[in-house]
Amino acid sequence: MxxxxxxxxxxxxxxxxxxxxxxxxxxxxxAVWSSRPFxxxxxxxxxxxEFIDALPDSGKEGILRCHPDLAxxxxxxxxxTRDSLEEQAGAGMDALSSAEATRMAxxxxxxxxxxxxxxxxxxxxxxxxxxxxxxxARRHNDCAVERARGIEEVKKICRLRLQALLAxxxxxx
Amino acid sequence: MxxxxxxxxxxxxxxxxxxxxxxxxxxxxxAVWSSRPFxxxxxxxxxxxEFIDALPDSGKEGILRCHPDLAxxxxxxxxxTRDSLEEQAGAGMDALSSAEATRMAxxxxxxxxxxxxxxxxxxxxxxxxxxxxxxxARRHNDCAVERARGIEEVKKICRLRLQALLAxxxxxx
Numbered sequence: 171m172x173x174x175x176x177x178x179x180x181x182x183x184x185x186x187x188x189x190x191x192x193x194x195x196x197x198x199x200x201a202v203w204s205s206r207p208f209x210x211x212x213x214x215x216x217x218x219x220e221f222i223d224a225l226p227d228s229g230k231e232g233i234l235r236c237h238p239d240l241a242x243x244x245x246x247x248x249x250x251t252r253d254s255l256e257e258q259a260g261a262g263m264d265a266l267s268s269a270e271a272t273r274m275a276x277x278x279x280x281x282x283x284x285x286x287x288x289x290x291x292x293x294x295x296x297x298x299x300x301x302x303x304x305x306x307a308r309r310h311n312d313c314a315v316e317r318a319r320g321i322e323e324v325k326k327i328c329r330l331r332l333q334a335l336l337a338x339x340x341x342x343x
Numbered sequence: 344m345x346x347x348x349x350x351x352x353x354x355x356x357x358x359x360x361x362x363x364x365x366x367x368x369x370x371x372x373x374a375v376w377s378s379r380p381f382x383x384x385x386x387x388x389x390x391x392x393e394f395i396d397a398l399p400d401s402g403k404e405g406i407l408r409c410h411p412d413l414a415x416x417x418x419x420x421x422x423x424t425r426d427s428l429e430e431q432a433g434a435g436m437d438a439l440s441s442a443e444a445t446r447m448a449x450x451x452x453x454x455x456x457x458x459x460x461x462x463x464x465x466x467x468x469x470x471x472x473x474x475x476x477x478x479x480a481r482r483h484n485d486c487a488v489e490r491a492r493g494i495e496e497v498k499k500i501c502r503l504r505l506q507a508l509l510a511x512x513x514x515x516x
Contacts, residue, residue, distance in 0.1 A: 231374065
């Protein structure tokens, strides 16, 4: 799918296709539709980033809070979005040893208690060891640092989801 | 559920309960959780309104684009959210005559073509005749007027959804 095709999509099709590039935040795709026409696919990504950056801190935290825990309740109960399931499985989150699962759950809980939002990391760019190491390290940061860091990761996830959708979005129309 | 109970909810429970008070925009409930503690239930509603008001015009249009058409495709295909289904059914949208359905579909399409977002109205506060009359009248407004008017209706829908949830939210924890 090229940018000229994206630019012709009615908002309903656009939101159906791109509504989850930021996890459970179709509002964001629905908002950037207002910025058509996009000169290139990277300007679509830029429009999403700029929309996120313009949100107040509470809105950025809201985006993070729409993300599931890694190897958490939604993975176990089968209620992850398809995007998240593929990403978490790719990083081995669905095949943790009992000891790893216990450690991950404990670290996730501590992180959420401290910051009031979940630990977010681009699972496609990290393996199981990276994720545990970064979760363990990042939990000591300040809240503002982690808010910004989480949003950076949201943007990485968004970029990879966009790339995947643009490669096969013609199947979904 | 009183405000002191709301104030003790972890963000995951808060978003599970209040995530759809603005249709398909859990980001908004997730964001206002940052404003706890709420002095009263009306300050929760005010926090949501203020978050919406602070969004750029594209964000307000994004909220409107997350709403389904009245008597539209989602109602027919059974993919409405439970909230929307109850609201639309209450206003008789699931029992239009063939002529009414045709007229509604034609007016909805014209509205979306003109504004780039759907006609939004608080179905619980209007019956079938009101809805058709207002859709027919509002489609002649300017875009900025309709954006603001649609957001006013979003806030009315939000208030009624909040009231219903607070009456029975204890069932959902």
